[in-house]
Amino acid sequence: MRKLALSDEILMQIEKPARYIGNEVNSVMKDKEHVAVRFAMCFPDVYEIGMSHLGIQILYSMLNEWDDVWCERVYSPWVDLDKIMREQRIPLFALESQEPVKDMDFLGITIQYEMCYTNILQVLDLAQIPVYAGDRGEDVPIVIGGGPCTYNPEPIADFFDLFYIGEGETQYRNLFDCYLENRKGGGSRHDFLRKAAKLPGIYVPQFYEEQYNEDGTIRGRRKLYEDIPDTILKQLVTDMDNAYYPLKPVVPFIKVTQDRVVLEIQRGCIRGCRFCQAGQLYRPVRERSADRLKEYAKQLLANTGHEEISLSSLSSSDYTQLNELLDFLIDDCDKRHVNISLPSLRIDAFSLDVMSKVQDVKKSSLTFAPEAGSQRLRDVINKGLTEEVILKGAALAFKGGWTRVKLYFMLGLPTETDEDIKGIGDLSNKIAAVFFDTVPKDKRVNGRVQIVTSTSFFIPKPFTPFQWASMCTKEEFIDKAYLTRQGIMEQLNQKSIKYNWHEADISVLEGVFARGDRRIAKVIYEAYKKGCLFDSWSEYFRNDVWLECFEACGVDIGFYTTRERADNEIFPWDFLDCGVTKEFLLREWKKAQTQTVSKNCREQCQGCGANRFGVGICYDKNAG
Amino acid sequence: MKIRIKFAKYGVMKFIGHLDMMRYFQKAVRRAGIDIRYSEGFSPHQIMSFAAPLGVGIESFGEYMDIEVLSMTSAEDMKQALDRVMVEGVRILSVNVMPDHVKNAMASVAAASYRIAMKNRAFPINELDEKLRAFYAQETIPYTKETKKGIAELDLKQGLYKIEADESGAVCMLVNASSSGNIKPTVIFEKFCEFTGVSIPQTAYQVTRLETYADMAEEGEAHKFVPLSEV
Known part of the structure; x- marks a missing residue:
């Protein structure tokens, strides 16, 4: 039996020791003497969050298919264990072998959201790996970053040896072969990074310098070597049906956020909402065939024993074979006593019919994401959802017995006025009114309708048409939330509407990280040293400490958040090529300002540039 | 049919709490392809009950759970099928078909x-x-x-x-x-x-x-x- 890295004494005094012992069903053990590459795959947040992530499961299983590679998992130790590990100088370990991460060849960190940046430093620090890439010696693991936040890696560039830009399924074998060849030839760490920098999709930040104008904007970049690329092109899966899919995902012992089989039905989104980063990054839309997914579903359920299955994609309603797939799942899962957890589907007769088959109508709720309160603003953000469609869907649903509705909006969108904000209350009220109009008094199951209206604050993200936009200050955000609440309170049906809003502090910081440059790194490091950790957990977020650190480092928050960018400004992420061109994004930014909508990929190509990959919807005969 | 399963839980598995062990076995029964009986109603659950909860940190070579099945080949087949899908630190020690009148393990x-x-x-x-x-x-x-x-x-x-x-x-x-x-x-x-x-x-x-x-x-x-x- 494996010896654990932590003693019984420690495991018995911390919360949920199961987070740290490994041994889960389908976790992979190998003989370390018989592998050439040891890889620690890290999700820098607590186990329950990290274990719920499909991307890690894909890469973990794929890497372990290779005989010469052993991939193990690492998550952020929770604050209780963090304290003990620091006090006792226990090095961070991987769950499978329970051996120190610092003894591995690679540490791969997936970066899913900006607010995990201090957790990245925690992982490096606890692993006893120098935090700055420039301070790492020959025996230290190569630290790789991947995931959506690497589409602007600059704020954390100093902490990584390399970034993998794009979908993980494609380049890891090449990277490992390059590593093994370098090692065989007696090459140094630097030699490896030099070679890796020429591989498709691999970015080695220390070989590039950011240069600034006097006003603080970026003048350009200088590469230290002539033979490395100026731009890094996103890597992507070109054949979804033959791409690797993990059929034996790890099954955790403790309850995690996504405790179910996940079927990824497609990548990308046809919609082109102008605030949405994922909608641009994962272009073009590529579907998996329903036949393939049916086979995966059967095997995944058999291999995990999960009692629930769900579909994953950015917009499941746009999946062309959804009907066929759901028919199959409803039938097959019923036989197996497996529940289907539906993703948010567009509310129409079809989806309501499906929902009524798989969930208890009385207990479940409907979700609409109008994102903006007025049609004008919805046109600005290119959210092709009209009030008519929402009200029609709601009426249908109320007739079907639903009484709960969730509405999602954003505050602080470009061009937003007080009128747009008032629209949030108006729309919530109209939906309540539809309920009272459609459902006669004697048929109202719970007496009345429950509408939960939630707002988040808009944060401009790289590679979106709004990357040029100004972001609100914290005070503006809070005023907008009050105005929204006031607007709801004034409604006739206000008793049926509950209003929730996000915290503004965290949004401001996320805004800095999202569009930051290399000058942000020292602030992150300072904040970490002052104890900031688990910033995405509001109970641990310490805004005052962050503000002090910005002040101490002489970094102006407003420069990154509220400043509106000129059309020709060079962005920190411009050297990355995600497929979508800057010209297209600028075109969309201009269209937004004139409230002009763009058709979706299936209706009419907008010339975003992603067709250069030669795959997906761009070449689909049925698309406009 | 009422089935009584005896299992051992030791090593690193001593850190898995009682509720998580129940979830573990619910999934294990599915992986083993056991034709377990489900309750009626909108969200049916497996008919499965555990004898006596075991505290975190304690090992055991005498744990019990009862399940009800609709069909089975033999107790030995079931024991092997279940044992095959266990993790290190959990072993199926015996599977017995119980007479219907026997009180459940917990009671x-x-x-x-x-x-x-x-x-x-x-x-x-x-x-x-x-x-x-x-x-x-x-x-x-x-x-x-x-x-x-x-x-x-x-x-x-x-x-x-x-x-x-x-x-x-x-x-x-x-x-x-x-x-x-x-x-x-x-x-x-x-x-x-x-x-x-x-x-x-x-x-x-x-x-x-x-x-x-x-x-x-x-x-x-x-x-x-x-x-x-x-x-």
Whole structure:
């Protein structure tokens, strides 16, 4: 039996020791003497969050298919264990072998959201790996970053040896072969990074310098070597049906956020909402065939024993074979006593019919994401959802017995006025009114309708048409939330509407990280040293400490958040090529300002540039 | 059909709590392809119940759960099918088809035996045996239990059926484990330490449950403890 890295004494005094012992069903053990590459795959947040992530499961299983590679998992130790590990100088370990991460060849960190940046430093620090890439010696693991936040890696560039830009399924074998060849030839760490920098999709930040104008904007970049690329092109899966899919995902012992089989039905989104980063990054839309997914579903359920299955994609309603797939799942899962957890589907007769088959109508709720309160603003953000469609869907649903509705909006969108904000209350009220109009008094199951209206604050993200936009200050955000609440309170049906809003502090910081440059790194490091950790957990977020650190480092928050960018400004992420061109994004930014909508990929190509990959919807005969 | 499954839980699995073990077995039953019976209603669940919850940190070679199945080939097939889908640290020890009239495992539990091994030998073996005898010879072993409802004065002696040293120098005991009179082995052990004037921190000994018993005593008999798999 494996010896654990932590003693019984420690495991018995911390919360949920199961987070740290490994041994889960389908976790992979190998003989370390018989592998050439040891890889620690890290999700820098607590186990329950990290274990719920499909991307890690894909890469973990794929890497372990290779005989010469052993991939193990690492998550952020929770604050209780963090304290003990620091006090006792226990090095961070991987769950499978329970051996120190610092003894591995690679540490791969997936970066899913900006607010995990201090957790990245925690992982490096606890692993006893120098935090700055420039301070790492020959025996230290190569630290790789991947995931959506690497589409602007600059704020954390100093902490990584390399970034993998794009979908993980494609380049890891090449990277490992390059590593093994370098090692065989007696090459140094630097030699490896030099070679890796020429591989498709691999970015080695220390070989590039950011240069600034006097006003603080970026003048350009200088590469230290002539033979490395100026731009890094996103890597992507070109054949979804033959791409690797993990059929034996790890099954955790403790309850995690996504405790179910996940079927990824497609990548990308046809919609082109102008605030949405994922909608641009994962272009073009590529579907998996329903036949393939049916086979995966059967095997995944058999291999995990999960009692629930769900579909994953950015917009499941746009999946062309959804009907066929759901028919199959409803039938097959019923036989197996497996529940289907539906993703948010567009509310129409079809989806309501499906929902009524798989969930208890009385207990479940409907979700609409109008994102903006007025049609004008919805046109600005290119959210092709009209009030008519929402009200029609709601009426249908109320007739079907639903009484709960969730509405999602954003505050602080470009061009937003007080009128747009008032629209949030108006729309919530109209939906309540539809309920009272459609459902006669004697048929109202719970007496009345429950509408939960939630707002988040808009944060401009790289590679979106709004990357040029100004972001609100914290005070503006809070005023907008009050105005929204006031607007709801004034409604006739206000008793049926509950209003929730996000915290503004965290949004401001996320805004800095999202569009930051290399000058942000020292602030992150300072904040970490002052104890900031688990910033995405509001109970641990310490805004005052962050503000002090910005002040101490002489970094102006407003420069990154509220400043509106000129059309020709060079962005920190411009050297990355995600497929979508800057010209297209600028075109969309201009269209937004004139409230002009763009058709979706299936209706009419907008010339975003992603067709250069030669795959997906761009070449689909049925698309406009 | 009512099936009683006996399993062991040891090694790193001692850190998995009772509720998580239930979830683990629900998934394991699916992976093993067992034709388990589900309850009726909108969200059906497997008919499965566990005998006596085991605290985190305790190992066991005498855990039980009951399930109901609609069909099966043989108990041996089921044992192998389940054992194949276990992780390291959980073993299926036996699978028995139970007569329908048998009370379920949870309701049947009357006693459990435990072994407490000290990591640093606090007592020489011969001395330990003597001290345990003296401890057990006490007329009463008073204990103040703090519960949510308040404080209760108990006599542990009533539920301590046996206590002795084994050849390795560990303390073995048989105690009441019924829903009404359950006694934690650590409470007994702490009382014993107090009795001998030795202080041993919780982390310095490992508790293992050895067996879980039903009481098959007839009218008039005191106790007749039988392992749950043999009732």
